[in-house]
Amino acid sequence: MIILKESALSQTFNVIPRYYVADSMDIKGSEGSTSYAITASQDGRYLTWDKIVTLTEGQFYTITILDGTSVVYTDRVFCTNQVVADYTINKDTYTETTSNNDYIIV
Numbered sequence: 191m192i193i194l195k196e197s198a199l200s201q202t203f204n205v206i207p208r209y210y211v212a213d214s215m216d217i218k219g220s221e222g223s224t225s226y227a228i229t230a231s232q233d234g235r236y237l238t239w240d241k242i243v244t245l246t247e248g249q250f251y252t253i254t255i256l257d258g259t260s261v262v263y264t265d266r267v268f269c270t271n272q273v274v275a276d277y278t279i280n281k282d283t284y285t286e287t288t289s290n291n292d293y294i295i296v
Contacts, residue, residue: 192267196247200240205255207237207263212255217243217267219251228255237263245269 194201203215212230216223230239237255245251247269255263 192253192265194243194245194267194269195271196245196269197271198242200242202238202240204233204236204238205263205265206235207255209257209262210237211257212237212239212262213258214256215241216254216256217245217251218254219246219249221246230255247271 192203192205210230210232212228214225215228216225218224224244226241226243228239228241230237232238245267249269251267251269253263253265253267254261
């Protein structure tokens with residue numbers, strides 16, 4: 191899964207594709223599908239490129255990398271502005287646990 195941010199800045203994509211030639215990517219979400227022209231380059235075993243993409247925080251997307259009509263790579267994308275290492279689905283939501291501390295000894 192690829193983790194991206196909701197940002198107006200260019201984001202770097204690094205994927206391990208089926209082969210190392212690509213000219214476009216499609217991002218499909220609940221709002222619809224958007225196609226982007228890309229200029230990808232090979233960096234070791236990775237296919238890499240930078241692109242500005244329009245995403246909504248908290249949403250999942252499907253990304254498809256294409257070379258013409260041939261599928262080079264496909265994956266899921268999750269958009270979050272949280273730091274990935276500290277990510278929690280319950281951010282800014284307080285959950286209180288109540289207990290009466292009764293212990294039963296049998």
